Amino acid sequence: MSTVAKKPKLKTSAMIASIAGEGQVTRSAPFGHALVELARSKSNVIGMTADLGKYTDLHIFGKEFPDRYYQMGMAEQLLMGAAAGFAHEGAQPFVTTYAVFATRRAYDFIHQAIAEDNLDVKIVAALPGLTTGYGPSHQAAEDLALMRAMPNMTVIDPCDALDIEQMVPAIAAHKGPVYARLLRGNVPAVLDEYxxxxxxxxxxxxxxxxxxxxxxxxxMTMRSLEVAKALEADNIGVAVLHVPTIKPLDTATILREAKRTGRMVIVAENHTVIGGLGEAVAGTLLGAGVTPPFRQIALPDEFLAAGALPTLHDRYGISTDTMAASIKTWLG
Structure with missing residues (x-):
């Protein structure tokens, strides 16, 4: 009687919040280090958080500039209100918390205290989309939809360490409120080679x-680049257009690339299918009369499960393997 050796199970847990693959080049805390560099030349930059300095890499800023670091406790609404007050007095607050707490718990305070007055507050939010396995209480699957709908708000979804490092001074130079997703800890370095x-x-x-x-x-830009390389073996040519700024959307570039004949257009995002980049792109294409074959790779319109990230990414179709399989199916 023959036996089949069982593969050892991957030891992982819902606590894993890193999206770096095994052996992937990473850089540690790119946001924290970039903010320190910015603050050395801008004396009005302050750092504020709601008991999550260590988990948003803001503690690096706090260590370097303790007199410009404000720990507000587990009070996200207070955090946003205080940031608005500082901005009224000429400071430029960089505010960190988890994305769920910023966009769900403190939404009205951002809307009324920050966005309506077009204040210069930068909200940098960790654990975006499905980057934690802790379930719906911590998975910000709808944050882009919420913040896109807010007047005056600029919305950014960076890909990797380089994107974050370059994003920090760019949003500081922009006057007005910004919501930026944050990858923390050991963040993959993907875009350096491009x-x-x-x-x-x-x-x-x-x-x-x-x-x-x-x-x-x-x-999903990191995933898209991995998929493009994988599909080369099947003689499938995949172009990758990275859209780090969700609002305002670069409609000119999107339309230019989508108008090229013979290509299926697929939007890939770490967000619910409702209200994010996919619907923004679809609306742009339809409004301009550009109608290529169109598909979305995104999280479903449901409360997501808790569990290990590799398992969840496979389950919800945003892993490299499941993306590649979907694309081959759609191409027939």
Whole structure:
């Protein structure tokens, strides 16, 4: 009687919040270090958090500038109100918490105290989308939809360490409120090899291809690049258009690339299918009369499960393998 050796189970847990693959090059705390560099030349920059300095890499700023670091306790509404007050007095607050707490718990305070007065507050929020396995209480699957709908708000979804490092001075130079997703800890370094530079409001074509145009943001740009390389073996040419700024959207670049004939357009995002980059791109295409074959890779409109991230990414179709399989199916 023959026996089949069982593969050892991957030891992981819901606590894992890193999206770096095994052996992937990473940089530690790019946001914290970039903010320190910014603050050395801008004396009005302050750091504020709601008991999450260590888990948003803001503690690095606090260690360097203790007199400009404000720990507000577990009180996100107070955090946003105090940030508005500081901004009224000429400070430029960089405010950190988890994305769920910023966009769900403190939404009205951001809306009324910060956005309505167009104040210069930068909200940098960790654990975006499905980057934690802690379940609906910590998974910010709808944050982009909420913040896109807020007048005066600029919305950013960076891909990797380089994106974050370059984003920090760019949003500081922009006057007005910003909501930016944050990857913390050991963050993958993906875009270094693509001669990439972050520009607020600009999408960047990272690679070209004749069969599929993948329009992506955040960690899904990393996944899209992995998929593009994997599908080369099947002679499928995949272009990747990275869209780090969700609002304002670079409609000109999106339309230029989508107008090229013979390519399926697929939007990949670490966000619910409702109200994010996919619907923004679809509305842009339809409004301009551009109608290529169109698909979305995104999180479903449901409360997501708790568990290990690799398992959840496979389950909800945003892992490299499941994305590649979906694309091959759609191409027939």
């Amino acid at each position: 001669d990439y530079k972050f520009e607020l409001g600009k999408a960047k074509l990272l690679r070209d291809g004749n069969d599929v145009l993948l329009i992506s943001s955040g960690i």
